Amino acid sequence: MSQIQAIKQATSLVEIIGERIKLDRSGVNFRGLCPFHSEKSPSFFVSEAMQRYRCFGCGASGDVFEFLERYEGMTFSESLKMLADKAGIILESFAPTGDDAIREKSLEILDLTREYYHYLLTKHRAGEAGRAYLKQRGVTQESIKLFQLGLALPSWDELIKYLTQKKSYTIADLDRAGLVVMGQQNRAYDRFRGRLMFPLRNHRGQVVGFSGRLLNANAKEAKYINSPETGLYHKSELLYGYSELFHEIKKLNQVIVMEGEFDLISSTQAHVNQVVAIKGSALTEGQIKLLGRVANQVLLALDADGAGIKATQRAIELIAATPLELRVIDFGHSPELLAAGLSGKDPDEIARTNPKLWRTLAEQSVSAYEFLLRAALERFNPQTPDGKKQIIDELAPVFSRITHAVEQDFYLQKLATAINVRADLVAKDLIKFAQPKNSPQSLRQMPKKSDAVEPIALTKKQQLEQYALYLMLHSSTPELLERVTELMELKLLEFGSQTVLEKLLIEANAKKAFDLGKFSQSLASDLQAQVFLWFSNPLFDEIVEPSAITEEWQKIIPELKKLHFQHELQKIQTQLNRLDGLQTKTPANDQEIGRLLQQIVTLQQKLR
Ligand SMILES: [Zn+2]
The missing domain is CATH 3.40.1360.10 (Dna Topoisomerase Vi A Subunit; Chain: A, domain 2)
Structure with a gap:
């Protein structure tokens, strides 16, 4: 077994996800609010047996590595290290490649830079101006340490010299980390000069950039400058203090x-x-x-x-x-x-x-809502008709979206009293805004291609097929073989079902206790996702008691058979129509027609 497999096997996905979001048991699975799209009722499922997660709202799915990549922004090698640590497995040399390697090098450089700036501020003679400034602003030693404040010297290349001469990084490395500005003739300069430095950490505590405040307030430069957007630093996703506090x-x-x-x-x-x-x-x-x-x-x-x-x-x-x-x-x-x-x-x-x-x-x-009401009453005059209209125009779109009816009524009454207008009249204005056409809100709710939130409407046959696969996967070992064989005859249309059934047949024939987790891991990842969909289908999870599996099976198989035979009949009928429509028929055509008619009789008997 490879080390990666060993680490995966020693890992509990329910535990990893459960440390990050609240999961509750739901049948054989765990369930919680999806961390990848906004929702109020949980449609995110985690299967312990299969070591996979799936959201039935936005379709996000994957294994532990995919989860950590998406949730924590970890590279493969970072999650591998983290999981190996957790499992007490000593990771043999695993060198990250490509983008992962670049990313890790940038992190290394940024952390060294944090250390360097912090040293200049706290220990170096040249840090005196910075220390005096912080003292005057009342910043304590404790804060300087907790937030690792630092100082960039008022020089063009002090940091460059340190990182390229003492530490042997290249200018290109520094540029990728956002630490230099390229000037004329491709000369590089320190981006931050003469500034008090705040390291910016991502939610995992890694330094991904800096914010620098000018020490000398008289200079003609911007008071604050930030790292540029890099592969690591995204302003819109950063919260200063989040990891420290x-x-x-x-x-x-x-x-x-x-x-x-x-x-x-x-x-x-x-x-x-x-x-x-x-x-x-x-x-x-x-x-x-x-x-x-x-x-x-x-x-x-x-x-x-x-x-x-x-x-x-x-x-x-x-x-x-x-x-x-x-x-x-x-x-x-x-x-x-x-x-x-x-x-x-x-x-x-x-x-x-x-x-x-x-x-x-x-x-x-x-x-x-209270805050916005107060602010509106202050900016417009609630005594004049014009002022009343402005206040309603500003607040109605916001209040109309309050989802809780009692809460909405509370603010509506408050607004009506404040502007001295009958509440039912204000309510009328609210209704006008209830379904705004092109508001950002309604735009956001439109399902994106990659992020379909609307459940897809299934045909009856699809639904029955998914139900049958669900029941089969929840069957105990002795019945499994029988049920796999039954489904194979029905030529299901579900993507991947034939391949999975064939593999299951081999597995079931081996007469060992069936292990769904192991079985699923032997499949290609698209099939793994399919099996997970069938096994953890929330449509059925809550309605089927484990004891009722056999009973349900006996109920739906005849129905599914009927649909299957009807489908076959339709196919044959189409072929027949095509042959019938031929101007001249060869003897082979006639033979074919006879064969198809025979098939129809057989199918009709089965349908009876
Ligand atoms: Zn989701």
Whole structure:
């Protein structure tokens, strides 16, 4: 057995997935909310026997390596190492190749760079300016260590020299890691110069890029610059602080979303640790997926300006399709903040000047709908007809999408009272928006080619075939052989069924106890996926008691036979029609017609 196989066999897919998403037992399988598409009721199945997963909503399926690649973004060699460690197997030399090798080299370079910048900031003489700056901003030693802050010197090629001369990487390697800028005559420069450095880690804790803040505020350069998009760094999927504060977030089942790195660091220094920063104001779908892995409640702590309101509206839309609850920390309307003279300040400043107040604010969140209502009442005049119309225009599209009827009614009443309009009139306006034509929401719900969410309508024959295959695969060993033979005669149309049945026949004839997991692993991967589909079909999992398998089998086989014979009859009839339509018939044609007629008689007898 190869090492890869040994590692696979020592691995429990249910355990690996169960550590990441909540799975419940469902018959012989496990079931949970799909991590690959947004859903509120679970259609994601994991089979222990077959060591495969499948989502009946979006069609995602695969084995442990495919899961780790898709969920964790791991390369094959990374998951192999991880699983070998877990199983206590010592991995013989396994060198990654191609893209995997490039990726691992970039990770190595980025981590060395983090170490180098951190050293400059904390130990080197030249780091004094950086240390003074952080001190003045109230950043503690603990934070510097936890977030591995660093310093890029104001030089053109200090990092390049370190990585190419002391460490023997090439300029091309550095370029792939996003650390250099190519100038004229193909000369490379350090991308980050004279900046305080924040390492950006992905959800697995790997450094994938950097954000650099200018130390000298007078310079004519951008205050913040980030790594460019690389194979490793994708801005839209990164949450600053996520990996460092993962356990704090998970413990509280709640996460506060902030804008910048300093907001986040100051918040943790005020002992509010369930935070991430999105480096901007727009929360993306990828970021929401990551948040959904660790928390049920998302609290937005964004600026209360126009951009913050837009971001909140967008977040409501994105979160609507998930089980997450969205709330907002409303800086604009906090009397305590006003009393403390901190109105209009960002979380960084509030947390630094008044940590106790920041802790209080973090506990005083309002629902996202409440926040939008308050913001609208402030921007438009609820006394004038024009103002009332503007408020309704802004809120109706959002409120019309509240799925819970009681909750929707609650906000509708609130809105009606606030603008002094009869509730039934406001309700009328809401209905207008209930099915918006080209809204982003309805667009998102259109099934994509690769991501079909609508269940495909099956013909009766397809459904019966799938049911028969389901029952057969759940049969105990003595009946299996008999049932395989019966199905082979029926020439099923299901993709792959003939090949699988033939292989099963050999297996069943061997008269050993049948092991579905081993059997499935002997098949090509497309057939494995088919067998999993038949075995774990959620259509049947909940209606068939294990004790009723035989009874069900006896009920459906005659039906399936009938459909099969009818299908055969139709085929023969088509052939006959074709022969009948010939202008002149050869003796061979006549012979053929006779043979077909005989077949029809036989089939009709069988059908009786
Ligand atoms: Zn799915």
